Amino acid sequence: KFRMPTAENLVPIRLDIEVDGQRYKDAFTWNPSDPDSEVVMFARRTVKDLKLAPGFIPQIVQSIQSQLADFRSYEGQDMYAGDKIVPIKLDLRVNHTVIRDQFLWDLNNFESDPEEFSRTLCKDLGIEDPEVGPAIAYAIREQLYEIAIQNVTSARENRISKKGRRGAEHFPPSKAGGAALDLIKLFSFRSSVVRKRKEWGYYKPTLDLLSNEDVDALETKEERSGR
Amino acid sequence: MAGRSPVKEADSSDTIPTPAQSKPPQISAKSTTPAVKSEIPSTPTPCSRPPPSSSDADVIHVPSYSRWFSREKIDACEVRFLPEFFDGRSPSKSPSVYMYYRNSIIKQFRENPSRKISYTDARRALVGDVGSIRRVFDFLELWGLVNHSAASAPSKPAKDTANNNKSADAPSLEAPSSAAPTSSSSKHSSAASRRFCGACKSLCTIACFVCDKYDSTLCARCYVRGNFRVGLSNADFRRVEITDEPKADWSEKDTLLLLEAIMHYGDDWKKVAQHVGGRTDKDCVAHFVKLPFGEEFLGHPSSDEAESGFETNKRMRLTPLADASNPIMAQAAFLSALAGVESAEAAARAAVTTLSEVDDNTASKGRRGSFARNTRREADVSSNGDTNLNALERAYADVYALLEKEERDIERAITGITEVQMKEIQDKILHFEELDLQMEKELAQLEGMKNLLFVDQLNLLFRRSYALKTEERAVENVKPNVS
Numbered sequence: 001k002f003r004m005p006t007a008e009n010l011v012p013i014r015l016d017i018e019v020d021g022q023r024y025k026d027a028f029t030w031n032p033s034d035p036d037s038e039v040v041m042f043a044r045r046t047v048k049d050l051k052l053a054p055g056f057i058p059q060i061v062q063s064i065q066s067q068l069a070d071f072r073s074y075e076g077q078d079m080y081a082g083d084k085i086v087p088i089k090l091d092l093r094v095n096h097t098v099i100r101d102q103f104l105w106d107l108n109n110f111e112s113d114p115e116e117f118s119r120t121l122c123k124d125l126g127i128e129d130p131e132v133g134p135a136i137a138y139a140i141r142e143q144l145y146e147i148a149i150q151n152v153t154s155a156r157e158n159r160i161s162k163k164g165r166r167g168a169e170h171f172p173p174s175k176a177g178g179a180a181l182d183l184i185k186l187f188s189f190r191s192s193v194v195r196k197r198k199e200w201g202y203y204k205p206t207l208d209l210l211s212n213e214d215v216d217a218l219e220t221k222e223e224r225s226g227r
Numbered sequence: 228m229a230g231r232s233p234v235k236e237a238d239s240s241d242t243i244p245t246p247a248q249s250k251p252p253q254i255s256a257k258s259t260t261p262a263v264k265s266e267i268p269s270t271p272t273p274c275s276r277p278p279p280s281s282s283d284a285d286v287i288h289v290p291s292y293s294r295w296f297s298r299e300k301i302d303a304c305e306v307r308f309l310p311e312f313f314d315g316r317s318p319s320k321s322p323s324v325y326m327y328y329r330n331s332i333i334k335q336f337r338e339n340p341s342r343k344i345s346y347t348d349a350r351r352a353l354v355g356d357v358g359s360i361r362r363v364f365d366f367l368e369l370w371g372l373v374n375h376s377a378a379s380a381p382s383k384p385a386k387d388t389a390n391n392n393k394s395a396d397a398p399s400l401e402a403p404s405s406a407a408p409t410s411s412s413s414k415h416s417s418a419a420s421r422r423f424c425g426a427c428k429s430l431c432t433i434a435c436f437v438c439d440k441y442d443s444t445l446c447a448r449c450y451v452r453g454n455f456r457v458g459l460s461n462a463d464f465r466r467v468e469i470t471d472e473p474k475a476d477w478s479e480k481d482t483l484l485l486l487e488a489i490m491h492y493g494d495d496w497k498k499v500a501q502h503v504g505g506r507t508d509k510d511c512v513a514h515f516v517k518l519p520f521g522e523e524f525l526g527h528p529s530s531d532e533a534e535s536g537f538e539t540n541k542r543m544r545l546t547p548l549a550d551a552s553n554p555i556m557a558q559a560a561f562l563s564a565l566a567g568v569e570s571a572e573a574a575a576r577a578a579v580t581t582l583s584e585v586d587d588n589t590a591s592k593g594r595r596g597s598f599a600r601n602t603r604r605e606a607d608v609s610s611n612g613d614t615n616l617n618a619l620e621r622a623y624a625d626v627y628a629l630l631e632k633e634e635r636d637i638e639r640a641i642t643g644i645t646e647v648q649m650k651e652i653q654d655k656i657l658h659f660e661e662l663d664l665q666m667e668k669e670l671a672q673l674e675g676m677k678n679l680l681f682v683d684q685l686n687l688l689f690r691r692s693y694a695l696k697t698e699e700r701a702v703e704n705v706k707p708n709v710s
Contacts, residue, residue, distance in 0.1 A: 010356045028350065028356075028357050029355070029356045029357065030358065031356040031358045031359065034358040038361075041361075042357060042358075042361065045345075045346050045347065045361075046347050048345075049346055049348070050345075115354040115355050119354050130331070130335070130351075130352030130353070131352055133352070133353070133354040134350075134353060134354050134355075137354045137355075
């Protein structure tokens, strides 16, 4: 059954709204079991706290609700369950901190908690900026969400294609995430569990602190590419 | 961020008398709310705020009703207001997560106490789902632990939250919001069924009479007596039935009002009922007694103060409930300590059952009820004290049990792994044995074939020698014939 493969069934929400020349970008996690009135309240408080134009409120509400509706539409459906160890990549810039990392995540572990992972990562790396933590948790959740959606669609396709082929059981591994397949090979008895030395560089977190000029330069570049 | 303002933290902890520092015999982890002398502890009324001094930036002011706050502990009222973190329903909402949210919000606020911290600032810096962060933030703001000495909060969010009263998770959180007018307005808006008589100012319970012309409400008594305004007659009023106030759940608001009333009126339950509004005096009493005793306060006027002063010292050692301003509580605790725990508990239980029976019977005698009440109060006190100790022991035992379980799990896992390896080796051995067997069979076969070959060779030799012999004889036979 579809759900976020984490301990808490939280939805990643991304907002990017522009009203009257004011741009509001945000990303956070939302609990879908909160009542809908929460959405309105959250929108109002955010607009008030950030002193945005009141025209933002309905847009924020609409955006959050449509993302929640998307999530809920997936909710009743089947998710392909199999060997699911997937690589998660982090490549974010939050204010002055740039973090890059790659690690493996077990999708079948429904007790996993991106928030806790993010808290520990920030503590271990000694990240001072408190906004980095939520951004990391959000990035992880977003990727997990994407993969979960892929699973649902692939499970659906498999069900359709199963009518034609008897041997459809052999196909799911190749469809649902090519990354998962690699890991089956990795953990077979022939190769060792220890990672090869040349791959050490990829799987290590790298942390950069930018100066103000770098930040400004990057921001203008992003805006230009975004437009 | 961790080491940025150590000075501020130290100062603030000095000015806020946390329970941990002022009360050494604090046994339980969930500290019971200390008594506030003349103030109502759980109602955050604006009048009890200390004057904020903006001159000294290092001192953080916290309203006296939030004195229970301590960085390392979780107080009982926090558990009450934010149960989602403590009921174990979701695995990532645990008390430690709650403490992380709470402490980081407070730390963030205290870094710049003159500036109000907004919910969005707090939310941005915390890992977690925004709904629960919002609830923690609201709770802290309500209790003045955050945004207290800064500029007064705009009334807009209070009103908004009051309107969303019914749909929010913790309606009680929003209802007694900071400004008194908003709270009273929400009270009136949410309690639509409560009506007060315009003439005698009493609560209308069964039916009331409403006049639409002048928009006044009269209770049945006033209507009958003709206590209405000049210009109106009997006919102008229409009867409005108010169904017997359904045995409504006691919301937080009602509980707060009840406690307030008890503080002011003591034993006059009629006045208390009036103050609470919507409950009969019997209801009030019943609910009051049923309240968990750690949060109750009795300002009984006719107590003797001298005795209480002496007894409280002893009581502090005996039970964690003691407080100088609760003479009745102190006496009750003393009595129960004297009587012994088991007997007090038994008395309490008996009293509880009788009282609930009394409740069920509609015809209850006041005297009996009050007697049961008194004994129950005493018993509750003692049982509460006991359970605190037991709870701690139980917690320790639980921790050890968990540890042992973990160890056992690890052992089991290791044995599992070794078993699997052993099975592998066994399989290999079996395989080899089979091979061996096959080899032997083939060997035997080969031997057999060798033997056969040997026999054949022998046969051939014999035949040959026999054939030679017969040939010779034949030749001999021919020769004499010839000669």
